[in-house]
Amino acid sequence: MSATGTHTGHAVVIGAGIAGLAAAHRLLERGLRVTVLEASGRVGGKLLPGEIAGVRVDLGAESMLARRPEAVALAREVGLAEQLRPPATATASIWTRGALRPMPKGHVMGVPGTAGALAGVLSDEGLARIERDAALPRTEVGDDVAVGEYVAERLGREVVDRLVDPLLGGVYAGDAYRISMRSAVPQLFQAARTHDSLTAAVRDIQARAAAGRQTGPVFMGIEGGVGRLPLAVAEAVRARGGEILTGTPVTELRRAGADPDVSDGAPDGVATGAHEDAGAPRPDAAWRVVAGHRVLYADAVVLAVPAHTAAGLLRAEAPAAAAELATVEYASMALITLAYRRSDLALPEGSGFLVPPVDGRTVKASTFASQKWGWIADEDPDVVVLRTSVGRHGETEIFQREDAELVEVSRHDLREATGLAAVPLQTRVTRWTDGLPQYPVGHHARVARIREHVAKLPGLAVCGAQYDGVGIPACIASAYAAVDQLGGDLSGVRELTANPVQSLHGGAGE
Template identity: 65%
Template sequence: MHVLVIGGGISGLAAAYQLLASGARVTVLEAGARLGGKLRAGSIAGTAAVDLGAESMLARRPEAVDLARAVGLGDRLQPPSVSGGAIWTRGAVRPMPKGHLMGVPGDPAALGGVLSPEGLARIAEDGRLPRTEVGDDVAIGEYVARRLGREVVDRLVEPLLGGVYAGDAYRISMRAAVPQLYEAARAERSLLAAVRAVQDRAAAQPASHSPVFLGIEGGIGRLPQAVAEACTAKGADIRLHTPVRELRRGPSGVGWLAVTDAEALSADAVVVATPAPAAARLLAPHAPGAAALLDEVEYSSMALVTLAFRRSEADRVPDGSGFLVPPVDGRAIKAATFSAHKWSWVAEQDPSLFVLRTSLGRYGEEQLLERDDAELVELSLRDLRAATGLEARPVDTLVSRWDGGLPQYPVGHPQRVAAIQAATDALPGLAVAGAVYEGVGIPACVASGQRAARHVLEAPASAESVNENGEKTSHE
């Protein structure tokens, strides 16, 4: 069985690896000059390795960690060297309150200094309010504001969700972003009680005392290359600079043809592991309803500013892994990560350097990212100086822009994804994968690729499929 994988991000590579393990012949077609999508390794100050995209993966979900071990990176997995983040708000960098779920508190007593007395008093109303129905879905910001007040959303939920989705908490689907909380909110009258119920269930799990996140020595950006090398060793044909212009059915409706600039490649099945706009274009002739839904997906852009300082001049940087910044405080940066504190491998590779990075850009902040690299560096330095007192100038800087980098998950997103997957699953020998479907985190992307691989292996191409009315239709 020959399978084409269109897209060489971590979702497509995970699909390819799973297909090869099942005995399929695989060709990966990547439009760009490199593999890995939003996972990218680089260097700063000549020799220091850094991540220019995602820097860690959720460890309590197994897919990405298992894949890293399978491709030989098990001995390079590392937890952060320090735990406990912080939040820069109300004029000070403060420890992140304990006992929250994506910023939604379970214990209001931990919020002193982050919330005003009025904000704390508003939380107390949660226990007296009647149930707030969540229905099929609800924006997490809207729901939390109704139960606990807007301060909790603006000071806690927004910065945490912004770090994951670069989105707007008042638009993000609770069912998609925090499904455990959505289910608990359906069962509990109080939101605080719902948070505690989720936390109690999590604490009872066997993995509750294992690291929450893991990185990779040398950078998470090493993962896609390691997967690609493992795929090549198993016989995969991986082609860069090969955009797919059109996807056609094979002769008599059996199999698929991927039309590139050079040729039309035939295969028994295809996995479309591209961002939504490209997937919509390829699928439009075959699943117009799914293509229309994919065209509705919005993306946010962001930039990462990596800064290398002389360690002797970075003594003002506080301990800890970094801090988040609530948008309501009006700062340019939305977070800072003290990489030399957070990851031992960053600190050890060049002890004379102190590396940190900032992130800028949220949904609706496109104008900020129109500034040139030098301006983004200066905005970052200005905010770092205000937050920590850091006055030093960096010895090197690197700006990484992720235009249209993160799909947004608004209210109704799970239903949209279900409709897309139902329509594409009905096409024989085709499946979709990527961050738009099952989550933007690395484990979710890996799981999405693995799901797509299983689907095309279990449902081989045929000349018949089932339409939305449950009727068999011919593709001849």
């Protein structure tokens, strides 16, 4: 890869989640020969299609933000244009203070422009506290601030505990009082820097959004599940001549001119016993990649793996970047999918509900999948599919329970929230250990330092959920920026640094 943007030679992508696959797809468009190496036995990462009671469902992420172009555009490029589907309903609820209450409108990630926007969710005292915002002195946000900390200071803790925290928790499975406002809610952060009043800042955001006249659905799904997206991208990569190797963990990443050092963490014998890639060794290659007993030589490498894996692979050549990546924390969660006979239940209207942690429930959210996605209902009108999620950052006890216990916890909370007492036809528990990277205060600065260290190594770039956003469009945007960086174009990285990708639309109410 030359500094002028001319793309030649062989690129290795490490990781076959949606970020790695998007990077491979873009690299092939630029004319490179591409090899994708994936440690697990499948592609797709946190996107996982499945089935329950004969109905296709997602067992991982189920929707993608449509107000960003990357995910929808990639789906169209790989032949899924006719399968794109908006949600059948955009209404949702919040289960708080003992009842299912309509999700408020007119807020940005739970932060209202007026107290009245949260009527019904907050107590009278909580609503009165919001009214004090206009009279409070300015609160400086500095270089970054925790969302919960700043909003609580301006509007009171009840706004955070009852609405901001469950909305953010649905994206990051984290704690609003630790999550970076600059990285997670960038439009709110920028507005807070220029307004004395937080509610005035929200009203300004809403006015500019209205003036922009954005049309179309906020979110988009895919018939059969968004888990089909990585499969279609992988198929497109292979159709263009790309090679995807699953069950192939990378054990060493070194500059091609560096002497292999078993002490750096490579298994005994790798340096001398691995089989060279076809046509290798290549004295002109930039990188040497060891994957099991295979050695590949590459002109460029895209590292699209979780932070702890990236830290291990970068330790020899970029120890400062590795040290930064090793500090990234993750939250684990589990999705419980339940299928019922339609004749056995009557659900409230809408797409589901969120649960504030302050209410002390185990389930943090539930999606009425058959009501949210019309294609699920159409596949078998006699079956109704629901999903619940459990697990937040720092929680360990709930994740240690057996699958049957997680199902019973879900059924208990569903019964308390909706009156659902029926016995499910079938259940599935999907565990995502260390599934969601956390974005604490200062996240943007940490990412900038990582990229600065990596940039010192020509032919190497990083991408994925731990950098620029956890949503599908964010991961794809991160992948495209990494490919552009390899060709000497830093505009994508600069744009992501200046304007992080929100992973949830602030006013969607979902």
